[in-house]
Amino acid sequence: MSLEGYIGIDADQPMSEGALEQLREKMRAAQAQIAGIKKEERKHKKKEHELHKILMKFVQTSQKKELVLLISRVLEKNVPANFVLAIILLGNEDVQRAVGNYLMLQQPDEKMVQSDGKALIFFGEEDSSLPLKVKIEVDNWIKGMMFQAGETPQKLVKTAYKREMIELPKEYDFDDTKYKEKKTVRSQIFRLMAFVLRDFMEQHKVDQEYEQLKGFSKFILEGIVKKTEEMLDSMEFLEGDTAD
Secondary structure (H helix, E strand, C coil): CCHHHHHCCCCCCCCCHHHHHHHHHHHHHHHHHHHHHHHHHHHHHHHHHHHHHHHHHHHHHCCCHHHHHHHHHHHCCCCCHHHHHHHHCCCCHHHHHHHCCCCCCCCCCHHHHEECCEECCCCCCCCCCCCHHHHHHHHHHHHHHHHHHHHCHHHHHHHHEEEEEEECCCCCCCCCCCEEEEEEECHHHHHHHHHHHHHHHHHCCCCCCHHHHHHHHHHHHHHHHHHHHHHHHHHHHHHHHHHC
């Protein structure tokens, strides 16, 4: 699209000197906006490249073979490197040191913290058997994943779902066959989350059933992806309003 098309003008329409000056202002603003977008894209690609290198180094050097296998299965689905690193940060100090400020946790949007009215927090205050340090670290782990989901929202939503076309039941035999899309979060991702969480619990001498951790991890992943998808829908709606 040309710059004229980008700012919405008709190049063949004659205009006054005042209108021409307004046009020049719009073009300067549009050029600055485009330059800013391109700069952010370059910055994002550089960060993504660095995070991918960190992740691949961990995969190649880690002695945790089962963890490496789970990470590899997630990477096969092209899940963003920043989100995968946010998952394996919990309890892995070597990864925490390697990523440095790349995955600096910022305060997530309040809308990203809730899922169907339930806070995405692993342990309630009523569970006094768990050390406070464990509760805090797990809570920060979840918030970190939510924040990183917002850093690469389109890619995460695209890769975190397994999509299938399901045939709908026919009312009559002669009806045309119709389908609907079924989306489920990928088991590879929440299995990785559950493994990391179990490993972390074992480090802190906390006994938890793996199946329970897996179910919880699935719930957390569903909440994160759902809220990320809602955020994208809101952004598209707002951009549509701005374009008008």
